[in-house]
Amino acid sequence: MMSFKKVLIDNKSLIALLLLMGAVSLYSPNFLTVDNLLNVLRQTSINAIIALGITYVILTAGIDLSVGSVLALSGAVCASLLAADTPLIVAFMATLFVGGMLGAANGVVISFFGVQPFIATLVGMTMLRGATLVFTDGRPISTGDFEVAEAFYQLGGGYVAGIPVPILLAAAVFGVGWLVLNRTAFGRYVYAIGGNEQVTLIAGINVRRVKIVVYMLSGAMAALAGMILTARLESAQPTAGLGYELDAIAAVVLGGTSLMGGRGTLIGTLIGALIIGVLNNALNLMDVSSYYQQIAKGGVILLAVVVDSRVKSR
Numbered sequence: 001m002m003s004f005k006k007v008l009i010d011n012k013s014l015i016a017l018l019l020l021m022g023a024v025s026l027y028s029p030n031f032l033t034v035d036n037l038l039n040v041l042r043q044t045s046i047n048a049i050i051a052l053g054i055t056y057v058i059l060t061a062g063i064d065l066s067v068g069s070v071l072a073l074s075g076a077v078c079a080s081l082l083a084a085d086t087p088l089i090v091a092f093m094a095t096l097f098v099g100g101m102l103g104a105a106n107g108v109v110i111s112f113f114g115v116q117p118f119i120a121t122l123v124g125m126t127m128l129r130g131a132t133l134v135f136t137d138g139r140p141i142s143t144g145d146f147e148v149a150e151a152f153y154q155l156g157g158g159y160v161a162g163i164p165v166p167i168l169l170a171a172a173v174f175g176v177g178w179l180v181l182n183r184t185a186f187g188r189y190v191y192a193i194g195g196n197e198q199v200t201l202i203a204g205i206n207v208r209r210v211k212i213v214v215y216m217l218s219g220a221m222a223a224l225a226g227m228i229l230t231a232r233l234e235s236a237q238p239t240a241g242l243g244y245e246l247d248a249i250a251a252v253v254l255g256g257t258s259l260m261g262g263r264g265t266l267i268g269t270l271i272g273a274l275i276i277g278v279l280n281n282a283l284n285l286m287d288v289s290s291y292y293q294q295i296a297k298g299g300v301i302l303l304a305v306v307v308d309s310r311v312k313s314r
Helices: 002-010 012-027 034-059 067-083 088-113 117-136 147-157 165-183 185-195 197-202 207-233 244-254 266-285 290-313
Strands: none
Touching (some): 012 266, 034 165, 034 244, 034 266, 067 088, 067 117, 067 244, 088 117, 147 165, 147 207, 165 185, 165 207, 165 266, 185 207, 244 266, 244 290, 266 290
């Protein structure tokens, strides 16, 4: 009996996802069609990629509220480079570098100046959103009609063997992210810092460096998501990424990662992102107003946090 209960507790996110999918499929027969499921996965891919980076951050007992603004600024940089007919690989790598450095700046402020992650990344969110508006002059930046831009559009709207490219990219980064977190010393350091930072420091691990790398990863993932979104829209929007940090954090929490750090998995984060994606799709199929969608999403997240707290307390 106890082992069955433990299985239920350990897999509560997956069970919740399956129950949600079952309920939606009963309401709408179109939900389980291949086209709709691929659409759900494609819509989920951006949030999942951002959530991957935030999972690393939260595992160290941190938080990153700046990812939405990093996404917007990185997308604007990428669009500007492509409009200048920059080679695609150069624009791609330069955008990842920009996102990584913006994330690393958060890590430096937190690690070397002792600023709380919430405050540091909140300031970063505000400043980078302003920088995006300055950089774009408040107007969308088109990627242009050059041949390199046409190839770039495949990043957001292309298919490989009938599978949307964003889904394949999300699968690839999650595969690499899982290996790093579960099969390398760096991954063990991430868990150790979240479990007990002082003990980890005494053990001789460079906590500052690990934190900077973790925030750098979060910024790079936001930049990748920004490029996918820019490719899908064929332009960089100055307001892109608004609220994306909340959806990503929600996915991490729904996946069972503790906000106190030291406990969680990337598989759980992926399931959490899918829960949000299925919920959004279900509300759209039911023609629920976007205003009520926000209320419903908030209620689901609150329920997940309450259930997780009750489980931990027991």
